[in-house]
Structure formats: C-alpha cells, structure tokens
Amino acid sequence: MSRAALTIDLDAIAANWRVLAAMGRAEAGAVVKADAYGLGAAKVGPALARAGARRFFVALAEEGADLRAALGRGPEEIYVLSGHMAGDASLLREAALIPLLNTPEQWTRHREALPGHPFGVQLDTGMHRLGLEAKDFRALRSEMLAAGPRLLQSHLACADEPGHPANARQLARFRDLTADAGVPCSLAATGGILLGPEYHFDLTRPGIGLYGGRPFTAARAVVRLDLPVIQRRRVAAGESVGYGCTWTAGRDTRTVTLAAGYADGILRSLSGRATLWAGDVPCPLVGRVSMDLLTVDVTHLAAVPDHLTLVGPHQGIDDLADAAGTIGYEVLTSLGARYARRYSGRDETGQA
Numbered sequence: 001m002s003r004a005a006l007t008i009d010l011d012a013i014a015a016n017w018r019v020l021a022a023m024g025r026a027e028a029g030a031v032v033k034a035d036a037y038g039l040g041a042a043k044v045g046p047a048l049a050r051a052g053a054r055r056f057f058v059a060l061a062e063e064g065a066d067l068r069a070a071l072g073r074g075p076e077e078i079y080v081l082s083g084h085m086a087g088d089a090s091l092l093r094e095a096a097l098i099p100l101l102n103t104p105e106q107w108t109r110h111r112e113a114l115p116g117h118p119f120g121v122q123l124d125t126g127m128h129r130l131g132l133e134a135k136d137f138r139a140l141r142s143e144m145l146a147a148g149p150r151l152l153q154s155h156l157a158c159a160d161e162p163g164h165p166a167n168a169r170q171l172a173r174f175r176d177l178t179a180d181a182g183v184p185c186s187l188a189a190t191g192g193i194l195l196g197p198e199y200h201f202d203l204t205r206p207g208i209g210l211y212g213g214r215p216f217t218a219a220r221a222v223v224r225l226d227l228p229v230i231q232r233r234r235v236a237a238g239e240s241v242g243y244g245c246t247w248t249a250g251r252d253t254r255t256v257t258l259a260a261g262y263a264d265g266i267l268r269s270l271s272g273r274a275t276l277w278a279g280d281v282p283c284p285l286v287g288r289v290s291m292d293l294l295t296v297d298v299t300h301l302a303a304v305p306d307h308l309t310l311v312g313p314h315q316g317i318d319d320l321a322d323a324a325g326t327i328g329y330e331v332l333t334s335l336g337a338r339y340a341r342r343y344s345g346r347d348e349t350g351q352a
C-alpha cells in the first residue's frame, strides 16, 4: 500500500480540551470549523462531546449541519461564526444551529426568516474582520437583548502576543459593550485563554490548542504522519534530483522516494528545507516537493525503513510550519484527503 498514514489521537484532543477547560472557571467550548482544522469533525466532535464539551463553533452553516449529523440531537449547541447568510434559514432550523449575527442585515434577516430561533451576536472590538460594529450594536442593543441572545462574543486579533496593546484595548471595549447585558459572554480563543482569567468571561472557544498547536505549548501532540518508501536508489556525485534539478549530490548518495507531496498538504515551500525522521534519526529532504512524491537523503542510515515520519515525536506541526514559513493552523488545514486516516483513542476501533 502506498497511501501515507495520518494518525489522529482523539484521546489527546480530549485531554487538551480538559486542560484548557480547567484553566479558569469559564465553560470551555470547542472550535471545530474547517472540518476540525482538517482532522475530521465527524470524529473529533463526538470525542469532544464525550469529554464534556457542550458548545461547538463552526464557520459555515453547512459545516454545522454535518456536525449536527455526527453529534445527533443531544445537549450540544452548535454556533455558526459566519452568522445568518441568505439561504441559510432552513439549514439553521433543521440542524438546530445558532448563528452569531455579524451585521444589522443579518439581524433583520434572522428575525424575518426565523423568528424565535436562537441566535448570538458577534461584536467587533477592534479586529475589523467580522462582527457587529460598536455603533450598530449600541443602536440595536435593546431590541437584540430583548430577543434573548444566547451569547455575546468577540475575537482577539493579537492573543498569541501577550504583550500586545491590542489585547487590553479589545478587552476594555468588550467589557464596555457587554456591561449589564445579562447574557453569557465569550472573548477568548486558545491564545486568549492563556492571557489569563480576565479574558475568559463565561465561555472560552479553544481551537488550535485542542489540536496540539501553538500558542498552547503544553498541548499533547495529536497528529502523526508516516510516509511510505516507494523506491530506493543510488545517486552518484554530480547527479541531481527532482524537478528543476535544484539539488545535486555532492557525493555518492542513497535516497528514498516517498509517496506524498504537495497534493497531500506537504507545502511546496518545504522544498530543500524539511527533515524527515527514521525513528530517531533525521534525514534531509532533497530537491523539490512534487505533487505526489518526496525524495530524502538516507545515506547515513544503517538500514532503510519502510516509512519515514514527517510529523511525530521529533517534529510537531509547529516545527514543520516553521520550516515552511507558515503556522500550525495552515499545516493542519492543508492535510489532504488522500491519507489513510486512522483515529486512535479509547472509543475507536482503528481505521476510519
């Protein structure tokens, strides 16, 4: 079999959630947008629900409907960050999703299309990306509060930089906008949880920390990625490897060719920069990342194994992100659909 194996540890995700949930007195939700950061919301969602998560966050109503199918009609609430878009009403109703309204137009649409249906409000406190602006919220505040929102939330732009002045500024604006509203409030994602309890309010919204990424450096690793060796070869000094002949052997070299490439989310910017691991021994990638293949120098190995590890105990998602010049979020959400995905954990039987 030449499919590379992506192993996702559901127990580690649940353990990370428990640690983040125990960091303050606030309830912890769970952000599972983008198919649980590429790891599979249909598996991750139920695992988090078993761990005790009750409020889930997705980006789109369509994602919410898929998550509802995986969770069933239990006590779990599913919030939609993009709010109530035209055409969403039947999905929101049928899957019992709670839109976080972002604009006056969404508020009007929601009241007209789904009167009485639960909603929350997302407020812009300075990120200027998504959420009701302060002046619009002040204008609508009394009628919105009269309709009983489930949640008032906002999002921090710089939570992964604890010393950044935007954090305190957004905190003060959020406090000001939500004062005396009598509605549960939420400001902190993973980075905000780590900023301290004054950022926690009633509900936190960890995402990346659940999946083992920075800034939650104490997280348990969640992902392992093993790539099978398809071919071994000798490359003589002076011969080159891969597209563009960007790497030329300086000495007689033994290489292996592995069955994964940029079509699997192994970013092409890793060309000539990544390290793979044969157990505890590092092996450098040589030449460019191809669509389906990687080539690795294994001259120094006593024996060539049947696979090399790209993400594992010696190299986490953030290490790989550093080598590629990106962030762990992008490494995870780029993972392709072609892997043999295996879910490990208490409730799993193996292959998924």
Ligand SMILES: *Cc1c(COP(=O)(O)O)cnc(C)c1O
Binding pocket: 031, 033, 081, 154, 155, 188, 189, 190, 191, 205, 206, 207, 208, 209
């Ligand atoms: C993505 C997102 C989160 C989760 O952020 P992490 O940094 O992954 O913890 C929380 N809230 C909102 C509004 C988001 O868009």
